[in-house]
Amino acid sequence: MHIYKILRTSEWEDLRARGETQGAPIDITDGYIHFSTAEQARETAAKHFAGAEGLYLAALDPDRMGDALKWEPSRGGALFPHLYGPLRLKDVAWCQPLPLVDGVHRFPDGFA
Template sequence: MMIYKIFRADEWAHLRANGETAGAPIDIADGYVHFSTATQAAETAAKHFAGEDGLMLLAIDTDRLSDDLKWEVSRGDQLFPHLYRPLKMADVVWAQPLPLHGGAHQFPAGLEEASA
């Protein structure tokens, strides 16, 4: 199953340069790396990255994360995937730009959904 992480350019550069990351500042503060499912990703982008350009969308296969991935209730009583270890470059299946058009982020068609 695929889950998704949105990174700013500097956060993506850090992961590529170091091979792993504790995540964005919010991840570091909360003590885990936040992810979204395909159906949650657009709302996450609108809520936390509104108007930001230069973002990257990363797809991560949950099978690569083992028991370090926990599904926990968050926004709107939905289950969100949280990773309780650094995110490693080896966890990333693919990454691509998340362009901003007309004030909204344009997600690739057909994001694979994850289910908890």
């Protein structure tokens, strides 16, 4: 099982260059890094990244994050994964572009 993080191009480039990040501005403000499950990722893209180009979808192994990863209620009581610590490049299983096609983000083939 993977959890997912939608990253802007600059955020992905920064993570690759530094090896870790504290996340996007909203993550820093909230005090944790927001992730989505496969079932939540499309809604996250539509709600928080509507119309945004230059995005990437990173898949991460939650088992590598240890106790810093917490599952907490959010939208409508659904549990979302939140990381209370840095996002490390070594925890990224894969990362692919998330292009905007006809106003909708196109997720990789075979994505849930």
